[in-house]
Amino acid sequence: MSFYHYFVLFTLSLLFVLFVVFSLYYKDRLRDMSGMMLSMIIGTNIGLTVGVLLGSSYQGNLFYSTIYSIVAGVLVGTTCGIILGVLPLLEGFMGGLMGGMMGAMLGEMLTQEESFMIINLLLTLSVSVLFLFPIIAIPSKKDTQLQNKKWLIKPFSAFLFLVIYLIIGNQIDKGMIFSKSEQKESHQLEISIDVQPLQFTYNPSKIVLKKGQRVSVTLKNYDSIEHDLEIKNFPTKNEITENHKGHSIKNPDLHLHAPAEEQIEMAFTPTQTGTYEFYCTIPGHKEKGMVGLIIVS
Ligand SMILES: [Cu+2]
Known part of the structure; x- marks a missing residue:
């Protein structure tokens, strides 16, 4: 496992915690349909990300990459679903199942370099889902007060933070891979x-x-x-x-x-x-x- 793998797994764990916190915070203000959509996106996205990561890293071992990514997708999808209701629970389960399967197959067909690009894209999508919670939740009095304030700056700075975060994650990894291959060469x-x-x-x-x-x-x-x-x-x-x-x-x-x-x-x-x-x-x-x-x- 390279540094980038740990970086992605850390980011996913952090997202998992945030999804749970957001689900708990917004559960009373989300309609059944909204909850279903959220848990489906979350389950599918996490399953896809883990699938692409494992599929490309363990080429030729499609069975294990599929199983592990389904477990990850289903775990995150159903956890959010449990909080949000029965239908979101089913939707989260199915999303995780499908995302894991598709992700592992996609990862199997990609080189590591290509998979890193897809993973960054999927991570960005997963983070974007966090913003969906306040957007589709039934507004409360507190929110209407907040919306009158500099609402534009918040998504922009969040986006900027995300881009910098992903770039740093990629760069550090490139540095590590480089020094590793140098070590290998000199150790022949x-x-x-x-x-x-x-x-x-x-x-x-x-x-x-x-x-x-x-x-x-x-x-x-x-x-x-x-x-x-x-x-x-x-x-x-x-x-x-x-x-x-x-x-x-x-x-x-x-x-x-x-x-x-x-x-x-x-x-x-x-x-x-x-x-x-x-x-x-x-x-x-x-x-x-x-x-x-x-x-x-
Ligand atoms: Cu001889």
Whole structure:
């Protein structure tokens, strides 16, 4: 989860509290239809926002993003509905259900960047709903007094505050993502394995890697015949983990093939701890000593 996720979740929680407070404050002055509309918009909007957020962050896991966003939408929608009446309750429930489903599907189809834009839009909509409460409520004596005062400045400053709030939320996140990717780059491990002429050994033959740390392995073949390096059942992140150079091998998990007096490089990220054996697949080479160990800790 990036900072932006926390920012959005914090904003949503804050909105949830505000929706409840507003519902309690205005419940006696809202007609059934008004309450239905409000809880429907609130449920749908929250469901959509959480759905887009989760759908884009957990791509390929539509089931969980759908369930979680429905729960969020239904929770917020029905809570406001309970306060406002039976029909608003049903409307809030259905709104949350539909918003969660649609949001998760939409998020699944979007990249993170695109989803952030949609989320900002949905957050703006959710905040706007807060202003709907006083607008559609039956006016009280206190309100008519208030409306005569600088009514224009209030929505304008609220809008300005919202825009600045969202921009800050986005900017801080961009800064965080940038520094994170820089860290990742500099933390890549570089390992080089030599094969000297007529030696039939890997140098070094024991390599220690860290789980989750990207590593770049270079196989340097100084011999006048070809050599390779293969590891069976080696769990890595889905990156290119084969470098055949015209060599055909049945689905190895990791394969590096270096023709005579050439070197070959490959980067991957080990995903499981354990000890793995690597060896040369050229007939006879393993037996002559072309074996080594990779320890992932
Ligand atoms: Cu070999």
